[in-house]
Amino acid sequence: MKAKLGRCSLLQALSSKGFRLTSQRRALIETIQEADDHLDAASLLRAARQRKADINRATVYRTLELLKRLGLINELDLMHLEGEKHYYEARARRDHLHLACYKCGAIMEYTTRTLERLKDEIARHNQFQVGVIRLEVGGWCKHCRPRSGTIRGSSMAPGCGLH
Amino acid sequence: MKAKLGRCSLLQALSSKGFRLTSQRRALIETIQEADDHLDAASLLRAARQRKADINRATVYRTLELLKRLGLINELDLMHLEGEKHYYEARARRDHLHLACYKCGAIMEYTTRTLERLKDEIARHNQFQVGVIRLEVGGWCKHCRPRSGTIRGSSMAPGCGLH
DNA sequence: GTATTTGCAAAAGCTTTGCTGCAAC
DNA sequence: GTTGCAGCAAAGCTTTTGCAAATAC
Numbered sequence: 264m265k266a267k268l269g270r271c272s273l274l275q276a277l278s279s280k281g282f283r284l285t286s287q288r289r290a291l292i293e294t295i296q297e298a299d300d301h302l303d304a305a306s307l308l309r310a311a312r313q314r315k316a317d318i319n320r321a322t323v324y325r326t327l328e329l330l331k332r333l334g335l336i337n338e339l340d341l342m343h344l345e346g347e348k349h350y351y352e353a354r355a356r357r358d359h360l361h362l363a364c365y366k367c368g369a370i371m372e373y374t375t376r377t378l379e380r381l382k383d384e385i386a387r388h389n390q391f392q393v394g395v396i397r398l399e400v401g402g403w404c405k406h407c408r409p410r411s412g413t414i415r416g417s418s419m420a421p422g423c424g425l426h
Numbered sequence: 427m428k429a430k431l432g433r434c435s436l437l438q439a440l441s442s443k444g445f446r447l448t449s450q451r452r453a454l455i456e457t458i459q460e461a462d463d464h465l466d467a468a469s470l471l472r473a474a475r476q477r478k479a480d481i482n483r484a485t486v487y488r489t490l491e492l493l494k495r496l497g498l499i500n501e502l503d504l505m506h507l508e509g510e511k512h513y514y515e516a517r518a519r520r521d522h523l524h525l526a527c528y529k530c531g532a533i534m535e536y537t538t539r540t541l542e543r544l545k546d547e548i549a550r551h552n553q554f555q556v557g558v559i560r561l562e563v564g565g566w567c568k569h570c571r572p573r574s575g576t577i578r579g580s581s582m583a584p585g586c587g588l589h
Numbered sequence: 590g591t592a593t594t595t596g597c598a599a600a601a602g603c604t605t606t607g608c609t610g611c612a613a614c
Numbered sequence: 615g616t617t618g619c620a621g622c623a624a625a626g627c628t629t630t631t632g633c634a635a636a637t638a639c
Contacts, residue, residue, distance in 0.1 A: 390568035
């Protein structure tokens with residue numbers, strides 16, 4: 264179960280910026296905020312329809328675009344483990360990174376101060392104002408590691424054909 | 427001009443693993459290695475055709491898939507600044523991150539020890555064998571920052587409609 | 590000579606768009 | 615009553631696939 268704390272209140276944020284709160288948007292936002300997993304557009308539509316039956320695919324995409332533009336949700340690729348869909352999550356108070364296992368497909372989240380330090384460093388060294396930071400790691404989780412023991416420091420994918 | 431040093435020799439790596447060196451693959455690989463920018467599949471095809479006229483789109487995608495699987499190139503999304511295409515770069519000796527400016531579209535690379543430290547930390551704390559790490563940052567470059575001075579530590583995108 | 594790889598063309602998958610009518614404020 | 619937003623259906627774009635012919639080794 265995904266933690267529900269530390270989330271922005273999307274509904275509140277939307278209306279305070281003058282956007283209409285349609286019943287469709289409510290259903291979509293509630294679905295996103297209460298989701299256990301990262302949802303792609305199709306899954307979100309399916310889940311949101313249990314709250315409000317008549318939601319259209321176009322509305323899903325338009326709402327996601329809006330929330331993304333407002334910085335209220337994050338868009339993830341999750342290393343394209345399965346196709347080119349995008350995944351979404353309500354933006355948490357702290358940035359975190361996503362680990363994707365090439366073998367079993369598990370997605371893990373990891374929060375660390377180092378990421379915040381890195382963000383500050385990026386801003387300072389490049390005079391760059393950071394809006395969104397997306398850090399995704401592909402590899403092998405502890406259950407799927409090719410062999411136990413060594414974790415290589417190298418950046419090269421170990422061997423071929425392993426994905 | 428992008429630095430040409432610190433690259434893997436893709437041709438050599440391919441043949442040493444027993445893959446055939448077709449003229450199409452040669453043309454594609456040479457194009458990738460000498461590219462000044464990050465190339466998407468269509469641009470790569472266009473550029474490679476100047477070396478070898480008859481290359482097909484399917485071959486491009488199949489070759490990219492192969493090189494990616496072998497860990498010889500990185501696949502980037504560059505924060506989806508323009509559509510959903512993917513971008514590719516020959517894998518460098520050191521990992522680096524990509525900064526994408528929402529306003530002018532500039533892509534900058536930044537290499538830092540902190541990224542390597544972060545990678546080690548990820549591996550240690552999650553017992554995760556890192557294959558590929560992809561870190562992309564969306565924001566505003568020094569020429570496009572909304573206002574000078576403050577660089578906010580917050581992760582929220584500043585204001586709405588700015589992308 | 591044989592197995593791998595290519596070209597071709599069609600399809601698949603996800604996302605976007607134009608337009609009409611509905612609904613939030 | 616306005617104006618923004620949703621629904622519908624069609625199109626758009628990138629990427630993938632099946633199969634026969636070509637090519638690297």
